[in-house]
Amino acid sequence: MNKGITIERGLSLFGQTLPFTRAFPMVAILKTTVWIRPYGRREENPQQRHFGRRGPPGEHIRCPNTECTNGGWCIGDIVRDMIAKRETHRTAEGSCNGWRRTNDSEYRKCLTHFTAEIELGYKSEAAMGTRANGIKLQP
Numbered sequence: 810m811n812k813g814i815t816i817e818r819g820l821s822l823f824g825q826t827l828p829f830t831r832a833f834p835m836v837a838i839l840k841t842t843v844w845i846r847p848y849g850r851r852e853e854n855p856q857q858r859h860f861g862r863r864g865p866p867g868e869h870i871r872c873p874n875t876e877c878t879n880g881g882w883c884i885g886d887i888v889r890d891m892i893a894k895r896e897t898h899r900t901a902e903g904s905c906n907g908w909r910r911t912n913d914s915e916y917r918k919c920l921t922h923f924t925a926e927i928e929l930g931y932k933s934e935a936a937m938g939t940r941a942n943g944i945k946l947q948p
């Protein structure tokens with residue numbers, strides 16, 4: 810059992826894994842809440858996880874189900890897509906990629922359901938340009 814090793818590193822950009830603030834310097838604000846429901850989407854008391862710019866989500870949100878193999882939910886693609894489109898708010902949901910073994914030794918899709926609310930804010934192009942050039946315009 811080596812599950813959990815490849816998940817929750819950094820977000821990868823062009824195949825490299827970089828810290829979030831270096832991969833996406835244009836992002837000024839990141840607020841993400843993820844609700845995790847190990848017994849399916851109707852579960853009433855989900856686990857909650859919070860992420861910010863200094864503690865961003867990894868490529869995958871880890872599945873808490875200990876019977877789940879290769880589980881998790883890929884949030885990296887959603888965040889990258891939002892940044893590419895300069896979106897500021899999105900609610901996304903999905904189910905675990907993993908499989909669990911039943912008592913009859915059959916494999917079934919893991920039931921864990923994930924819902925995320927993602928808020929992003931961006932630095933203005935002008936602010937980034939000014940900082941890069943170090944030039945202040947005369948009033």
Ligand SMILES: [Zn+2]
Pocket residue numbers: 872873874877878880881905906907908919920921
């Ligand atoms: Zn799972």
